[in-house]
Amino acid sequence: MLRRLTIRDFVIVDRLELEFEGGFGALTGETGAGKSILLDALGLALGGRADSAAVRAGRDKADIVAEFDLPSAGGLLAWLEDQELPVDEEVVILRRVVDANGRSKAWINGTPVTQAQLRVAGDSLADIHGQHAHHALLRSDAQRTLLDTHAGAGGIAIEVADAWREWQRIASLRRSAEQDSAASARERELLSWQLKELRDLGFVPDDWVELNAEHGRLAHAAGLIEGADEAVDALGEGDYAVNAVLRRLSARLEEMAGIDAALGEVRxxxxxxxxxSDEALHALRRYRDRLDLDPGRLAEIERRIAAVMELSRKYRVPPEGLPALETEWAQRFDALEASADPARLEAAEVAARQAYMSAAARLSDLRRPAARGLSAEITEAMQTLAMAGGRFEVALQPSEPSVHGLEVVEFQVAANQGQSLRGLAKVASGGELSRIGLAVQVMTSRDSATPTLIFDEVDVGIGGRVAEIVGQLLKKLGSDRQVLCVTHLPQVAACADWQWQIAKTDRGGETLSAVTALAARDRIEEIARMLGGVSITDTTRRHAAEMLGLG
Incomplete structure (x- = not known):
């Protein structure tokens, strides 16, 4: 869960250090006070997009740090280890800094990371449902993704998409082979001749370095032999050989050091x-023994280098790039050979189709019971959200095979008793869509392993008894995870386990946001304000206390 959020110079926040609790927490305050700004700051820390508007006017940068408990489930620990990021067994600290030019930097546990890495970690820690999230439910792709997530079918959906693409790739090859057989034959012939040229050369990646090294030794063999002979003579074979002189001096100094210990260091x-010097002499003799004047070998090496350079210029690649070119052409030749065999391609296409159909059937087997279960849960929730008699159904309509499987997923609704089911986008009014969307978000959030769920004014468009039911739903959701909700509804806020008030303050002629953690009596005042507006009466306070169970 989210433990701490530190915000510096973000929009209208100068500095906030917030300590969070578990359960269901409500963030309330007047419109424009900055409630959603807190969630925007948290969204940045979770890897959201950044721009210069995030930085408070007149400041160089905005700095957001979010500290979470390290979740035991969800795979974040393994991911951190796989990314070679520091691991604390208790906490994960995400940091985001955005400068006035819109550039941003990110850290996880103090180590610099990319925005993409920050987003992956953030997705495992918190899930933000925006106030317009229910509009996404009108899109077929969002409906399909939500069902697959609810069904635990995300992995098999990816497998189906990969199998579809492989099937289509092979089918395209077969069609191309049937249409372009003459052009393919000409390309195969050219590649065959070019590959023979490269293979006859027999050039491997390390050859170029070794050829040039050997050529250098052979080309300068005479000079190397002369120099080695001179050094060997000076060290050990001449009249005044260095080795002999050093041994005599060492023996003499050994005698002198026996008389005067001060000479011990010199000795x-x-x-x-x-x-x-003796080791150098032995090494030089071994080196000299290996050196040889071999004009024949030198000529052979020079012919080899010339052959390599000829093909290098011909195919416009550096000499060391010839082996990679040979590999590339060999792969292309194999692909052309395969495409030139219609029977082989047809068999491969049949196998790819069977693999796709098998994966798609398994996806359908997961979707069907999940669709029935989700339909029943949302229908039940609708009865308590002022839509008595309404029905919700996740319809799976058979379709031609596609990248998404063997069916089209469509959310259908009958908002009132007696109405027939129709697509959600066609029949739901704004208020109905808000209520249905909220029910879907709350129900599907239970499937997530994410420990912190954040709802940003998702209760827009509801009120009265429905708002109280929504508050109870969020409170129930908060019984086994942390739930944060920005809300304008007193019925929702009253169900929270704890509550913060966000307000604007004037400081030195500047408008800033301030956050106050509300005690029980303070919550009565805030709920009363939400109930009664500007004029708060004793009756409103009693009503607020009753809603909070403090009356």
């Missing part, structure tokens, strides 16, 4: 020099 240095 050690000479002995070390003698040892290293």
């Amino acid at each position: 050690d240095l000479l002995m070390s020099a003698a040892i290293q």
Whole structure:
């Protein structure tokens, strides 16, 4: 759950440090006081889009830090470890900084990350339902995604989409093979000749470095032999060989150090020099033994380099790029060979179709019971949301195979008793859509492993007894996770386990947002304000206290 949110210089917030509780919390206040601004700031910390409007006027940057408990479920811990990000067994800290130019930086547990990484982590920690989220329910893709999430079919839906694309790819190859057989034959012939040229060269990735190294040694062999002989002679074979001199001096200094210990350091240095000189002599002799003047080998290497350079220029790639070019052409040739075999392609297409149909059938098997269950749950919720006798159905209409499976998902509703079911977009009024959308959001939120659920004025368009029922639904949802709700409705706020008031204040001629955690008596005043507006009477206060169970 969300434990702490720190906001600096965000829109009309100068500095806020908020400590959150569990259960159901309501954020209330007059319109324009900045309630949704808090959620916008949290949305940034969760990986949302950033722009310069986020920065408070006159400031260089906005800084938001959100601290969450590390959830035991949902796979976030494994993801953090897989991304090689620091892991605290108790908390996850997300930070987002946006500068006045709209550029942003992000951190997870103090380590810089991309916005995409921040968003992945944020999706595992909190889920924000915006005040217009119910409008998304009018889109068929949103309906399908919601059902698949409810059914736990997200993984198989991806598998179906991948199988569909593979089936269509092979079908396209077969059609192309039937239409372009002559052009394909010409390309295969050219590739075959080019591949033979490269394969006859027998060039592998490390060849170029080794060829040039060997060529350098052979081309300069005479000079290298002369230099090695000179060094060997100076170190160990000449009249004044360095090794012999160093050994004599070391022995002499050994005698002198026995008389005067002050010479011990000089003796050690000479002995070390003698040892290293001797090792250098042995290494030089081994090197000299390997060197040889071989004009034949040098000519062979030069012919090999010339052949490589010829193909390099011909195919316009660097010499070391020839092996990769050979691999690319070989893959293309294999694909053309496969496409030139209609029987083989037809068999592959049949197999791909069967794989798709199998995956799509499994997806349908998950969707059907989930659709029935969700239909019953939303229908039941509608009876308590001033839509008695209404029905909701997740219809699965058979369709031709597609990237989304073997059916079209459509949310259908009959808002009143006796009406026939029709598509949600065709029959629901604004108020009905708000209530149905809220019911869908609350019901499907129970499927999520996300520990924090945030509702931003999703209760727009409802009131009275329906608002109280919505508050009870959110309170029930908050019994096993953290639920935050920005609301204008006293009936919803009264159901909350705790409540904050957001208000505007004037400070030094600047309008800023302030947040107050309300105690029980303070909640009576705030609920009374929400009930009665500007003029708050004792009757309104008694009503507010009764709603809060404090009367």
